Amino acid sequence: MALVLCHSPKGGVGATFLAAHLAMGLSQLEGTDGVAGVGGGDVALMTTSTSDLTPLHFGLPPAQRLPSMGSLAEASVLVNGISLTCEPRALNDADFLPRLEDAGFLSPASNRTLVIDVPAGERMLARRLMAHASVHVCPLTASPDCLALLPQLLDEAGDWGALRNTYVIGKLDETRKLARHVAAFAREVLGERLIGKIRNDQAVPEALAMLQLLSRYAPASAALADARVTAEAVGKILAEERLAATTAEQDAAAADAAPIGKPGASRAA
Numbered sequence: 001m002a003l004v005l006c007h008s009p010k011g012g013v014g015a016t017f018l019a020a021h022l023a024m025g026l027s028q029l030e031g032t033d034g035v036a037g038v039g040g041g042d043v044a045l046m047t048t049s050t051s052d053l054t055p056l057h058f059g060l061p062p063a064q065r066l067p068s069m070g071s072l073a074e075a076s077v078l079v080n081g082i083s084l085t086c087e088p089r090a091l092n093d094a095d096f097l098p099r100l101e102d103a104g105f106l107s108p109a110s111n112r113t114l115v116i117d118v119p120a121g122e123r124m125l126a127r128r129l130m131a132h133a134s135v136h137v138c139p140l141t142a143s144p145d146c147l148a149l150l151p152q153l154l155d156e157a158g159d160w161g162a163l164r165n166t167y168v169i170g171k172l173d174e175t176r177k178l179a180r181h182v183a184a185f186a187r188e189v190l191g192e193r194l195i196g197k198i199r200n201d202q203a204v205p206e207a208l209a210m211l212q213l214l215s216r217y218a219p220a221s222a223a224l225a226d227a228r229v230t231a232e233a234v235g236k237i238l239a240e241e242r243l244a245a246t247t248a249e250q251d252a253a254a255a256d257a258a259p260i261g262k263p264g265a266s267r268a269a
Contacts, residue, residue, distance in 0.1 A: 002134040002135075002242060004026075004135055005118065007137075011121070013146065013171065015170075016047070016053055016117055018139050018198065019047070020054060021231065023044075023082050026113050026234065043114075044082065044083040044084075044114045045084050046086070048118050048125060054084065058082075058084065058213065067086070069099060069103060070099070071085075097132065106132050113238065130165075136164060140168070140169060140170065143182060147185065153165075164237070164241075166233075166234070167190050167194045168195060169194070171200045172200055174199065196229055196233055199223055200223075203222075207221075
């Protein structure tokens with residue numbers, strides 16, 4: 001399973017919205033050019049927040065409790081084929097990563113995808129997961145305080161970040177001059193690592209208040225369209241990594257199956 005880490009060091013930037021809609025978008029990508037095998041409904045979303053609003057983004061009431069990984073089947077929560085789980089003690093759980101591995105969630109060659117939403121306050125957990133993630137999606141807002149975090153984020157990401165660390169500008173209000181300028185500067189600094197934007201859209205909180213999926217409440221939502229574009233970008237990254245991992249496994253299997261030459265074999269004169 002490919003692991004998609006959704007985490008920002010700053011709260012209030014729309015990370016939960018992004019994680020939820022990445023899971024929804026990835027589940028719908030199977031069969032499209034360049035991302036075949038990413039979705040197909042075999043997508044799971046996990047949150048590690050102790051007070052999370054993930055259920056609201058799936059049209060569920062806020063009182064809905066999400067089960068932990070490994071709960072009984074009858075306790076599972078599925079929305080449009082996406083399995084929803086919550087691991088609020090993951091930060092202090094030394095067995096969290098081994099349990100993910102035992103569940104088959106850390107194999108990029110698998111045709112399954114796990115999106116993990118890690119809140120801003122759990123930076124240490126995010127760093128642990130970063131080493132195992134196929135891609136890290138970091139949402140930021142077009143504000144000076146988020147812009148000030150970029151040098152630190154790029155430095156922490158290092159060489160790994162140059163390949164798989166991506167950014168999304170969330171809650172973008174393009175009617176504001178400062179927001180437009182900050183977004184333009186971020187594009188210049190981040191280049192291809194900036195894979196999308198999520199425009200500020202009143203339909204998002206309205207859908208939450210109505211306990212409806214955004215796609216049902218406002219199919220023409222600007223934020224929904226932006227989230228789908230971002231999911232496609234993530235899907236392409238996952239497809240490339242999955243292809244590389246599958247090729248590496250096939251090459252290794254072929255090497256193991258290759259006959260070993262006999263001692264004393266004849267040599268060319």
